Amino acid sequence: MLLTEILKFALRYWFVVIPAVITGWLLKNKYNRGLNKYPGHWLAAYTDWWRFWDVWHRKTEKTHLKLHRELGDVIRLGPNTLSFADPKAIKVIYGLNKGFTKSEFYPVQQAVSKGQRLPSLFSTTDEDYHSKYRRCVNNAFAMSSLVSFEPLVNKTINVFLDQTGKIFASTGKSCNFNQWLQFFAFDVIGDLTWSRRIGFVEQNEDVDGIVKFIGDFLSYAAPVGQMPLLDLVFKKNPIFMLSQKWGLNNTIFPATRFALARSAERAGEMDKVRETGLPPPSSKGTTDNPGGIDLLTRFTQAQHAHPEFMTDREVLTACVSMVFAGSETTAISLSTVFYMLVTHPRVYQKLMEEIENAVRDGGIEPRETGTVSWGESQKLPYLDAVIQECFRVHPAAGLIVERVVPKQGIEICGRFVPGGTIVGCNAWVLHRRPEIFGEDVDVFRPERWLEADAAKLRDMKATMFQFGAGARTCIGKNISLLEIYKLVPSFLRRFEISLVDPTKPWRLHNAWFVRQLDFNVRFTARRVQATV
């Protein structure tokens, strides 16, 4: 009765009721559980459309840095979202057993199969499921496993160097270096995961459109992740989910298709691994093909050890998430190193001297291919300083790494934040803290890593956030370091790199990961033996 009266009233006076409801909703957002005390862009307090709009414009790392510099260490990015710039926040927000969970930003990145979401190690918000999953696969990524990955990485590096010579250096053709490094990173992950490259480097093309697919997917997921409800309208809507469930729509991610094909090829071999827990004989390799234990084998070994948890689905999603999480991020980091070198000739020259001296003194074996081993790369302090500085000035992830505050609320850097609030840090902001890295934070200067005393260095390292932190920190960190520390000196020994147009800087595109565009270069072959 009362409801009918209210409805009648609302219909009659809709021109007053609608603005009143909208105003009420906006005010509720603005004063949401006391978050109005935090500064930010004025629109951010009222609606998440502001952060959607900002991320849509692909320059969010700049927005966050500017707002923090102007407004302080805590800023409001949305009615329910805060960004923290103080490095002390890292330990609280990402610390172990603090009760924070990943936000709804992550499920937007979930693949769907037969109408069901496929939560991965990266995208699951269920921390209990995550910790069981991570326990099962952790061993595969330990530093000690690197030894068995190195032969797999070597194979791709050698093909990559030869192809660079053949396609670009010997023809004088210019190279879209960021894309070329993406091809490398995707092929390494293919080799590490399935002992089989996807074929990007050999064919010099985006096989099956996988790179484009992931690029487009991230460009969608970054803004939509700011308002995850939109995903239920655009991509994971009931019509799409039901049509998948009933088999009317069999769209499948190209990386998943590749993964399914590789698993089918090796089904017999993996059955034995699942049964015995032992790696297959092929992993021993031969003199021509050095072998190595790939991730598919390791995840299947985890199935043997944890049959109650690891099903075929967990093995498949773990393999696919390697491609999603490990390729674009590594390619971005590699591009940064090469770009910073070509745009800072002093640093480039100093690094070349270090590498040449190591070859001359026997610190690097004089291999014909010019490749540098992981062990050798670890004895090059300037290389290490260059790579650290590149991670500092251009971390791959360019948005806040979102977490939800536990129900009871928590104190972060002296401020009580109510439960349910989305909080996070952006590596681009943390890495430019002058009290940690020095007043010249905006300058690319690898020497800062060599000059710092032990205490300062400890603070600098503790503030580095390129791999995230805590329980959800990057599981592939060691693998990516293996790739980067090996490829950079190996490539520099074989080729001299110059920009096609030194007056034209690259462009950045922040779609969760900050991709580089217009990084066009030429290569000149160097005589590797001449350095010995």
Ligand code: HEM
């Ligand atoms: C330089 C290269 C890389 C960078 C900068 C990077 C960065 C990150 C970051 C920031 C996170 C945390 C995300 C979050 O908390 O929301 C993460 C997680 C993850 N990364 Fe990486 N990553 C890199 C390479 C790799 C590689 C090579 C692999 C796989 C072989 C990989 C697999 C993963 C996975 C599976 C997770 C989720 C871990 C979990 O939640 O337990 N990453 N990565």
